Amino acid sequence: MDRNRNIFRQIKWSFLFKILTFIFYYISISFQVKILGSELYGVWATLLSIVTWVVFFDFGLGNGIKNYLTEALSLNNTIEAKEIIMTGYVSITIISILLFLFVYIFSSFANLQSIFNTTLLMQDQLKIIVVLLFGFVFLHFIISFVKQFIFAIQKNALNEFEQFLFYILLCSLLLYLYVFGYHSIESIVIVYGVALITSKLVLTIIFFTKNRHLIPSMKNFQKNIMGKLMNVGISFFALQMVFIFIMLSDKIIITQLLGPKYVTSYDIVYRLFSIVQVLHGIVNAPLWSAYTEAYTKKEIYWIISSLKKMGLFVFVLAGVAITLNVFSEQLISIWIGDQIQISKSLVMMMTIYVVIVAWNNNYAFFLNAINAIKVQFYTLLIGAILNIPLSIFFVKNFHMGNAGVVLATILSLSFFAIAGPIQARVILSKVKNNEAHI
Structure with missing residues (x-):
């Protein structure tokens, strides 16, 4: 398909999914404010901003894979593309495990009440919330790597569909919490995590069903590609660090x-x-x-x-x-x-x-x-x-x-x-x- 035609097609479908996403997105915010109240919602919003920081902690692997995979696919090199995909999955899994261990240890010793500037939640309660939330986030970290593959094949409307699905699930679960009176951050964390993981699993199934020729196996893992990805990844990681420091x-x-x-x-x-x-x-x-x-x-x-x-x-x-x-x-x-x-x-x-x-x-x-x-x-x-x-x-x-x-x-x-x-x-x-x- 011609590049401009494909871009127009992706924009058209992305726009449709984004409109639908926005409807549920704003409904979800309204539910969260009503469930938690103004100050507690502020704590939850701060938690989510930290989560957004962590999402960038892939050491630039996501952007590196997106660029290298696009190049490989542009040259019709399917074998190299599968090697990049498998090596990316292994690399991000290792990083996710290490980061989760760091968060668990940090939350055990840090004064979380001081970090979030709140006395509404006890130290032990905050630790449970942080560990639970980041457990979901790091699992999502691995599963959501499929979004980079979708960008590489220039079908990003699928990523917008995933966001739409996520907010439908989130709103449905938030409505359940609101109706049945579960007004706690812990319950918000659980429904947020469940919606996050489910939507990414659906996206992964869709991608590999439509692109069976890109399904990798462990034999496609290549240490030399990991080195190449990490080299460019470190540059992107440094950029991401200063970017999120400003933006988030x-x-x-x-x-x-x-x-x-x-x-x-x-x-x-x-x-x-x-x-x-x-x-x-x-x-x-x-x-x-x-x-x-x-x-x-x-x-x-x-x-x-x-x-x-x-x-x-x-x-x-x-x-x-x-x-x-x-x-x-x-x-x-x-x-x-x-x-x-x-x-x-x-x-x-x-x-x-x-x-x-x-x-x-x-x-x-x-x-x-x-x-x-x-x-x-x-x-x-x-x-x-x-x-x-x-x-x-x-x-x-x-x-x-x-x-x-x-x-x-x-x-x-x-x-x-x-x-x-x-x-x-x-x-x-x-x-x-x-x-x-x-």
Whole structure:
């Protein structure tokens, strides 16, 4: 199938599944707030943000496998593709076991009440919650590796279907908790984990049923491929560390500076404006592996054209963000009710934040797809170093509350917003010039 036709097909189906997902996504948030209450939900939201950190702890294996598997499939090398898949599974299983042991030991000695800044839950209770949640997460860690294979075959609409299935299951289980009065974080953790694992198992069955020629066996495990994956993985891992430190530390910072209650208002506004990120992701997600394939085949003008189109799309998304800004009070009131107070400054900062994230991701996806990540790493490292001091400065000196934390994140991301487009132009110009001299 023609690359552009396939991308359009993936966007079309992804958009459909994402709309359905969003319906159940917002229903699930409403149920969680009602079940737990404002402050306890803040603790749960902070827990989930830490979980999101851990999901990145694959030492960059996911992105490395996505790129190498795309290259192998572009060259019709099925044997190498199976070797990459099997080696990836073995590697991620080892990492998951080691990480779970670390979390178990850490939760046994750490003062979890201090970390989550709450006295609503006892130390022993928090330990059970953390160990149970991360047990589900690390199991999910292994099973969800199939998503990288799906990106590699450029059928990412299947990943959107999995998210849709996850939220259907989650909402069904949350409704059960709500109706029968199970109002505890432990019950939320269980239903969250069950929905997470079940949806990924279904996705795995679908992928290997449709791609039986890619089903690997242990004989496909190759130590040399593990070394290759780990080498590129370490580079991606370093990038992921500084990225998540900027993007996902906000809730921890807010919890420590202001308390869990302020995490709830931040989380609600963030999730409202995540519509912008989701719309951008639907269109941008198929491009990662498409960029890898096009760059491997030296189809540079297709890449340039795609980047220009995505730049224009960001301006459209800016209009969506402004619309959400204008009607945010009414939308949140309809969705959650009037029990949570939202500041206008927080809404304004989140409007800017989602636009700059979309802009950055345009260039990050291309550069990541060709393993050109040094500039991105150093600019994000500078941002990561500045993020916490800036957050403290805006909260303490300007009394901006959680809006100040978002402003610090915006400034931290601005370095790559400038450097990313410049690096992309330089790389593409070099390739064009080299082709001209052949």
